[in-house]
Amino acid sequence: MKAWVLSWNCFFLSAYLYAQNLVPNPSFEELIRCPHSFSANKKDFIIPGWTSPTKGTPDQFHACSWGEADVPFNWAGSSNAKTGKGYVGIYVWMNTGHNNYREYIQCELAEPLTAGVRYQVSFYFKLASNAVYTINRMGLVLTQDRIEFNHDQVIDLVPALSVEKDSALDLATGSWEEAAMEYIATGGERYLTIGNFFSNKDTRHTKLSHRIGKNSMLASSAYYYIDEVAVVPLDAPPSAITAAQDFQSEKFELNKDYILKNIQFEFDSYTLLKSSYRELDQVIGILADNPALYVRLAGHTDFVGSDEYNLTLSRNRARSVADYFISKGVKPERISSFGFGKARPIVDEKTDAARSINRRVEIRFIEELPAGKF
Numbered sequence: 001m002k003a004w005v006l007s008w009n010c011f012f013l014s015a016y017l018y019a020q021n022l023v024p025n026p027s028f029e030e031l032i033r034c035p036h037s038f039s040a041n042k043k044d045f046i047i048p049g050w051t052s053p054t055k056g057t058p059d060q061f062h063a064c065s066w067g068e069a070d071v072p073f074n075w076a077g078s079s080n081a082k083t084g085k086g087y088v089g090i091y092v093w094m095n096t097g098h099n100n101y102r103e104y105i106q107c108e109l110a111e112p113l114t115a116g117v118r119y120q121v122s123f124y125f126k127l128a129s130n131a132v133y134t135i136n137r138m139g140l141v142l143t144q145d146r147i148e149f150n151h152d153q154v155i156d157l158v159p160a161l162s163v164e165k166d167s168a169l170d171l172a173t174g175s176w177e178e179a180a181m182e183y184i185a186t187g188g189e190r191y192l193t194i195g196n197f198f199s200n201k202d203t204r205h206t207k208l209s210h211r212i213g214k215n216s217m218l219a220s221s222a223y224y225y226i227d228e229v230a231v232v233p234l235d236a237p238p239s240a241i242t243a244a245q246d247f248q249s250e251k252f253e254l255n256k257d258y259i260l261k262n263i264q265f266e267f268d269s270y271t272l273l274k275s276s277y278r279e280l281d282q283v284i285g286i287l288a289d290n291p292a293l294y295v296r297l298a299g300h301t302d303f304v305g306s307d308e309y310n311l312t313l314s315r316n317r318a319r320s321v322a323d324y325f326i327s328k329g330v331k332p333e334r335i336s337s338f339g340f341g342k343a344r345p346i347v348d349e350k351t352d353a354a355r356s357i358n359r360r361v362e363i364r365f366i367e368e369l370p371a372g373k374f
Contacts, residue, residue, distance in 0.1 A: 021311070022110040022231045023192065024049030024338050028060065028086040030319050032332050035060040035069035038076075047088070048319065049107050049336055053147040053193055054155065056103035061225070062086040075214060077129030082176045082227035089128060092196035093135045093203055093222040100154045104195035106147060109231060110298070110338040113142070115187025118234040121161050122180035123194055124227045127173055130214040131223040134173050136165035136204040138224070139197045142189040142231075159197050168206040176227070182234065194226055244346075244362050249282035257298070257362045263321065270316035272324060280321065283363065284328050296364040297321050297337040300344055302355035307341055315339030321361055 030048040039045045039057035047060050059076070061069050063085035068075040071085055081087050090103035113119060121142070127134050139159030141147075149155065163179045196203060205222065213219025244257035252258060263280070264273040272280075287293055299314035318337040326332050347354040 020232045020340075020343055022113075022233075022338075023229045024107055024110065024336055025315075026229045027081065027083040027227055028062070028088055029084045030315070030337075031062060031064065031086075032326065034064040035062055036065060036067035037069055045088075046332065048322065048332070050088070051106050051333075053104050053106040054102070054149045055152040056091070056101070058103050058105050059089040060086070061089060076131065076218065076223055076225070079126060079129065079225055082124045082126075087225045087227040089223060089225050090195055091217070091221050091223050092138065093133060093200065093205055094217075095133060095205070095207075095220045100200050101152055102154050102195055103152070104147075104155060104193050105226065106191060106193040107229075108146070108336060109190055109192060110296075110340075111190075112144075113185035113187065113189040113231075114233075115185055117185050119183045119185060120180065120230065120232040120234055121183045122178060123229040124176045124178050125163075126176045126225045126227075128218070128223045128225055129174065130211070130218050131208075131221060132211045132213045132219050133205050133207055133222040134168050135196065135206075135222045136163075136168040137196045137198050137202075138163040138179060139195065140179065141193045141197065142183070143191045143193070144188045146191050147193055154199050155193070155195070155197055157193075157197055162197075165204075168204045169208075192229070192231060194229065247279065247283075247363060249279075249286060252286070252365060254293075254365050254367055257364050260321070260361045260363055263361050265317055265320070268313075270313060270320045272320050277324075280324055281328075284325060284330060286365070287325070287330055287334065292367055294334045294336070294366050295325070296366060297335065298362045298364075299337070299339045300358060300360050300362070301342050302358045303342050303345070303350060304355065305342075307343075311339055311341035311343075313339075314341050318361055 025048045028047060032046050032048060038059045042052040042055055042057050045052050045058045052058050061071050061074050063071040072078050072080045076089050088105055094101045125138050140161040141157050142160045160183055161179055161181045244259045246261045247258035260279055263276045265271060297318040299318035301310040301314045318339055322335045322337045325335055345358040347357050
């Protein structure tokens, strides 16, 4: 198999990967609503942390669904998730002559990449079992600016991670395949986009004669599931990470991290206690008065427990705060949430006092910038 840079799992890094992933909602477990069918409009693709950068209409699948977007059985085929209970689906090639219809998914990373730092970049992809065609291309782009196009065709960008198989059909076709590379950042990369960045002419395809396709689009297309996306720093974390200040509603600055000091959860849980509402309502008031502001939430835990457990808990706690904001009328697209587990302690000690300090949810107010046009 040809690829610009492809590498495979390094088992000694597994615990580190859990604690450092900069991708929000990397396995598409977090929900704003349970999906029921395919997306007819890009606005139907409502999933925390992810958007469609074009007029293409990605689809969400989750085990919570009682309809055609279920996991493992859905309108595009039958597949368990690579991780957890959810994944997304995109059309990456269509047998329609000159129509290079494409779908992509895009997210903003937890922080811009640091120049010269090495990162492990990876994602899993799988041909849906109801798709009739398979292709040899899949890729991932990292950009400093958000991508936004008013079309549903190929995005003409050179992918940082590019899978190019010798053949569109091989022994791995139909199973979860990993695309992975070690990436040295140029600095400032903030957005990640996944899909096929090559035209029909430059994409090899094979028709699977034993498949008939469940609908007209699947019968003439290559449709793939995507799961478990990761951007993980391989070098030591930057020493410039500083402790955030406590949040004060009457005094805050843009692009600065603040600790929501009075946010409390039930023991070993991500269920918010009512005592948290007062401070969260102050944030809601700020967002209501400043419609151009967006917020980024980051959950952190103490050192007790495994890396995987703490990462999940920190993500869920940050998501619980986001869900509270949404329940009070804040638009979901104004909120992004991340979890860092126990990877970023304020106090690097193994004491009860340090545990209390390190368990926290941080908030950053940002002003949305115009989307980058390519």
